[in-house]
Amino acid sequence: MxxxxxxxxxxxxxxxxxxxxxxxxxxxxxxxxxxxxxxMSPGQRLFQTCNEVFASTGPGIVPSPQHIEMLLSVLGEIKQEDLDLRPDMPYFSTKTPRRTPKITYLHIYKCEQFSMGIFCLPPSGVIPLHNHPGMTVFSKLLFGTMHIKSYDWAVDFSPHMSPMVKPSEIASQTSDIRLAKVKVDAEFNGPCDPSILYPADGGNMHWFTAVTACAVLDVLGPPYSDPDGRHCTYYQNFPFSNYSVDGISIPEEERKTYEWLQEMDEPENLQVVGKMYEGPKIVEN
CATH class of the missing domain: 1.20.5 (Single alpha-helices involved in coiled-coils or other helix-helix interfaces)
Structure with a gap:
């Protein structure tokens, strides 16, 4: 013993x-x-961190909480001057005020695991309501005032309640309308803390409207990929009161937080011009 x-x-x-x-x-x-x-430079630091964070993730797979905090911390430190951006650059002005202004996307990096880029919006520029299938998305408003509205699909109903209806009263519309819950509907002033949306939570579907010239740094993991079925789908929204479904009843005071979303083609007036990022160089190891 x-x-x-x-x-x-x-x-x-x-x-x-x-x-x-x-x-x-x-x-x-x-x-x-x-x-x-x-x-490292702030841009290089972001690239290295993304390499680590998204190394073992994939469609629908969210990075670990530690990796999420790591990436949010790096994004939080990035400033517009770190990326050589100024509100007086041509990307942020429009020559034809009466038309919907074009948006410039500055491509920084893209691989199978993640992509990095900057959306440059002139005043009144709009990125319509769209989704991010199977993606975890990190965004930071670098400067400007922007209105953001985002949704998640409504899931707080019992299984026999199908939050899906067909707008039979509108003959030209044949696709289903699905119930969604509003997550965010507010104006933000940059620079502000980075935000994150998840594959099924956090406002996976959103739209941006620039009140002033704005720059948004975006990190997608994984990026859109048509061959892999990760398409960018656009939606139009309708008030909850427009349609009704048997078995779905929402208290009057909560109805403003629910809307119906219907898939639509890419808006004809949407102009997104892709350009290569010309700021501090990112080196791939």
Whole structure:
């Protein structure tokens, strides 16, 4: 019995030492990583962090909470000057005020795991209501005032209640209308904290309306891919009172937080011009 106790104590001591050694190695690794990132430009730091965060994710797979915090922290530190952006650049002005202004997308980087880019919106520029299928999306309003409205599909109904109707009274519309819940409907002033939306939560469907010239830094994981079935789908919205469904009853005071969304073709007046990002260079390792 004495031998057994001594052996148990020795094994326990060895296990504690191993844990301490592992914790020390992990802490050193984290410190070294933070030190390497601090020496990089903000854009390069974002690229390296995205490489790490999205390395083991995929469609519908959300990064770990630790990775999410890591990426939000890096995004939170980025400023417009870090990316060589100014509100007086041509991207943010319009020559024909009566027309819907065109939007410029500055492509920074794209691979199978993630994409990085900047949307440049002149005043009154609109990115219509659209979705992000299977994606985790990080965004930061770098400057400007923007109205953002976002939705998630309504899921707070019992299984026999199908939140789907067909607008038979509108003959030209044949696709289903689906009930969605408004998550955000407000104006934001940049720079502000980065936001995150998830594949099925957090406002996966949203639209942007520029009150003033705006720049939005976007990170998608994974990016859109038509061959893989990740299409960008556009929607039009209708008040909850427009339609009714048997079995769905929402209290009067909550009805403003629900709307019907219907798929639509890409709006004809939407003009998005793609250009390569010309700011500080991103180096792929």
């Amino acid at each position: 004495g031998i057994g106790r001594n052996l148990s104590e020795r094994k326990g001591r060895e296990l504690r030492e191993l844990r301490e050694e592992t914790n020390t190695t992990t802490n050193k690794s984290r410190k070294n990583r933070r030190h390497r990132l601090r020496k």
